[in-house]
Amino acid sequence: xxxxxxxxLWSAVGDPTRRRMLDLLLSGGGGTATTLxxxxxxxxxAVAKHLGVLHRVGLVHVTPSGRERLxxxxxxxxxxxxxxxxxxxxxxxARLHRIKRIAEAIQRSQEG
Amino acid sequence: xxxxxxxxLWSAVGDPTRRRMLDLLLSGGGGTATTLxxxxxxxxxAVAKHLGVLHRVGLVHVTPSGRERLxxxxxxxxxxxxxxxxxxxxxxxARLHRIKRIAEAIQRSQEG
DNA sequence: TCGTCTCGCAACCTTTGGTTGCGCATGACT
DNA sequence: AGTCATGCGCAACCAAAGGTTGCGAGACGA
Numbered sequence: 446x447x448x449x450x451x452x453x454l455w456s457a458v459g460d461p462t463r464r465r466m467l468d469l470l471l472s473g474g475g476g477t478a479t480t481l482x483x484x485x486x487x488x489x490x491a492v493a494k495h496l497g498v499l500h501r502v503g504l505v506h507v508t509p510s511g512r513e514r515l516x517x518x519x520x521x522x523x524x525x526x527x528x529x530x531x532x533x534x535x536x537x538x539a540r541l542h543r544i545k546r547i548a549e550a551i552q553r554s555q556e557g
Numbered sequence: 558x559x560x561x562x563x564x565x566l567w568s569a570v571g572d573p574t575r576r577r578m579l580d581l582l583l584s585g586g587g588g589t590a591t592t593l594x595x596x597x598x599x600x601x602x603a604v605a606k607h608l609g610v611l612h613r614v615g616l617v618h619v620t621p622s623g624r625e626r627l628x629x630x631x632x633x634x635x636x637x638x639x640x641x642x643x644x645x646x647x648x649x650x651a652r653l654h655r656i657k658r659i660a661e662a663i664q665r666s667q668e669g
Numbered sequence: 670t671c672g673t674c675t676c677g678c679a680a681c682c683t684t685t686g687g688t689t690g691c692g693c694a695t696g697a698c699t
Numbered sequence: 700a701g702t703c704a705t706g707c708g709c710a711a712c713c714a715a716a717g718g719t720t721g722c723g724a725g726a727c728g729a
Contacts, residue, residue: 452573459571461564462717464645471652479675491718493677498716512675512726520653527646527653533576534642540583541632541639574686591706603687605708624695624706 451529457502458526462487463495467518470505475517563641569614570638574599575607579630582617587629 457463462485469484470476478496482489496516499505503522508515569575574597581596582588590608594601608628611617615634620627 456571456573459568460717461568467649471649471656474656477675487717488719489676490678490720494717514676520656523649524653527650530642530646534639534646537579537583537635538639541636544583544632572686589706599686600688601707602689602709606686626707 453502454504454522454526455529455533457498457504458530460495460498462491463499466492466495466499467504467523470516470518475515477513477515481516565614566616566634566638566641569610569616570642572607572610574603575611578604578607578611579616579635582628582630587627589625589627593628 458467465485466481469481473480478489478493481496482492485492496505496507500507500516503519504526505516506519508517570579577597578593581593585592590601590605593608594604597604608617608619612619612628615631616638617628618631620629
C-alpha cells in the first residue's frame with residue numbers, strides 16, 4: 446500500500462512545537478499567538494508562523510475578535526491526521542509482525 | 558501527560574523521504590544508498606544523509622560488505638517509534654472524544 | 670487622550686533536505 | 700595483471716523552514 450498519506454498534513458503535525466501547540470489548544474480550548482507563546486519556549490512570532498501553517502492545512506480555525514485572534518482546533522481535520530498517523534503506524538506494525546512470523550517459520554523449517 | 562515522546566525518534570520518522578525509505582527497507586528486506594535512490598526521487602547522496610540520520614537514532618543498522626553497505630531496519634527501534642506515534646494519536650483522540658462528550662453535556666444542561 | 674496590548678510585516682540567522690562535483694577503494698572483466 | 704566500472708564518502712553550494720529581533724499599526728482601558 447506504500448505511503449498514501451497527505452504529506453502536508455503529516456508534516457504539519459511533524460513539528461514538535463506544532464504538536465505542543467495542538468496539545469495546548471486542545472487542553473485550553475483555544476488560544477492566541479500570545480497566550481500560546483507564554484506556554485512555549487519560543488517567541489510569539491514563531492508561534493504565529495506555526496499557526497499560519499496549521500491554519501493553511503485546516504487543523505485550526507481562527508476567530509478575530511477585536512485586537513485578538515482566537516485559534517481553535519478543527520476536530521474533524523485533527524481526527525483525519527490522527528487516522529493517518531495510526532495508518533502509517535499500523536502499516537509498519539503489520540509488516541513487523543509479518544516479518545517476525547516469516548522469520549519464525551524459516552527458523553522452524555531449518556530446525557526440522 | 559502532554560507529549561512525553563522522544564523528539565529525535567519522531568523527527569527521524571517525520572520526514573516523508575525517510576518514511577518511504579523505511580517502507581522500502583521493510584518491503585525489500587534491506588538495501589543500499591544506491592538501490593534506495595533508484596526507487597526514490599532524490600539522489601544517492603540525499604539518501605545517504607537520511608540513512609545517517611536513521612542510523613544515528615538506531616532505526617537502521619548497517620552491514621559493510623565489500624564496497625557495499627547494506628542497511629536494514631532495526632525492528633525493535635521501529636516498534637518503539639510506532640508505539641510513540643500511536644501514543645500521540647491516542648492522546649489527541651482521547652481529548653477529541655472527551656471534548657465532544659463535554660460539549661454534549663453542556664448542551665443538554667442548557668436545554669434542560 | 671494617552672498608554673498599552675496584540676498583532677502583522679520585514680530582515681536576518683541557522684539548520685536541514687537537496688544538489689553537483691570530485692576522489693578513492695573495491696569488485697568485475699579481458 | 701591491467702583496466703573499467705561501480706559504490707561510496709567528502710566538500711561546496713543552494714533553497715526552504717524554524718527561530719529571532721525590531722518596528723509600525725490598530726483596538727482597548729484608564
